[in-house]
Amino acid sequence: DTAVSQTPKYLVTQMGNDKSIKCEQNLGHDTMYWYKQDSKKFLKIMFSYNNKELIINETVPNRFSPKSPDKAHLNLHINSLELGDSAVYFCASSQGEGAGGDTQYFGPGTRLTVL
Amino acid sequence: QKEVEQDPGPLSVPEGAIVSLNCTYSNSAFQYFMWYRQYSRKGPELLMYTYSSGNKEDGRFTAQVDKSSKYISLFIRDSQPSDSATYLCAMSDAGGTSYGKLTFGQGTILTVHP
Numbered sequence A: 001d002t003a004v005s006q007t008p009k010y011l012v013t014q015m016g017n018d019k020s021i022k023c024e025q026n027l028g029h030d031t032m033y034w035y036k037q038d039s040k041k042f043l044k045i046m047f048s049y050n051n052k053e054l055i056i057n058e059t060v061p062n063r064f065s066p067k068s069p070d071k072a073h074l075n076l077h078i079n080s081l082e083l084g085d086s087a088v089y090f091c092a093s094s095q096g097e098g099a100g101g102d103t104q105y106f107g108p109g110t111r112l113t114v115l
Numbered sequence B: 001q002k003e004v005e006q007d008p009g010p011l012s013v014p015e016g017a018i019v020s021l022n023c024t025y026s027n028s029a030f031q032y033f034m035w036y037r038q039y040s041r042k043g044p045e046l047l048m049y050t051y052s053s054g055n056k057e058d059g060r061f062t063a064q065v066d067k068s069s070k071y072i073s074l075f076i077r078d079s080q081p082s083d084s085a086t087y088l089c090a091m092s093d094a095g096g097t098s099y100g101k102l103t104f105g106q107g108t109i110l111t112v113h114p
Helices: none
Strands: A004-007 A010-013 A019-025 A031-037 A043-050 A053-057 A064-070 A073-078 A087-094 A110-114 B004-006 B011-014 B019-025 B032-038 B045-051 B054-058 B061-066 B071-076 B085-092 B108-113
Touching (some): A010 A019, A019 A031, A019 A087, A031 A073, A043 A073, B004 B085, B019 B085, B019 B108, B045 B054, B071 B085
Parallel strands (some): A010 A110, B011 B108
Antiparallel strands (some): A019 A073, A031 A043, A031 A087, A043 A053, A064 A073, A087 A110, B004 B019, B019 B071, B032 B045, B032 B085, B054 B061
């Protein structure tokens, strides 16, 4: 069974559209994250949730809105998509803080292309 | 200047070589130091971690942290073609308002050729 899964795997859309990416983890973890990886492989945290509560909200345009309906799910909705939003978006989860031995487990990524 | 600097490479070595990957950082609050490996078109996976300074060995992999120089390294001995991947260093402080926040380097692309 996949530990952290994301849908869809690929997303191609036009500028100005609204899209959502879904993430689910079956590890029983308390903390979930969204990361963005740009074309140069630079991986940057966007949001983190612990027990459905928003913990980290990095400097991300408010067109990006995460939503955690329960501990096992963290979705990402993006309004008015722009060319610069093209990237790979990774969901991750950890039991607690996600540092050191408290591993962050990453999903397979969603490759978003905005045309 | 980024908080964590990592040479993106690419680095190409023959099978059996010793590989050295490095990162420097500027935030003295970092306490946890991690190395993630990312295969092409996959998510990163944790390879090793250390807390504060010192060395840690796991099989062919050795992680070193020098907090006085703000410099961390990952050594791979007897490198194999299966080690070909992007290696990302990541760092975190001990919690508080940075709960769960990892700061990543850009990643070094490594190719080990037979």
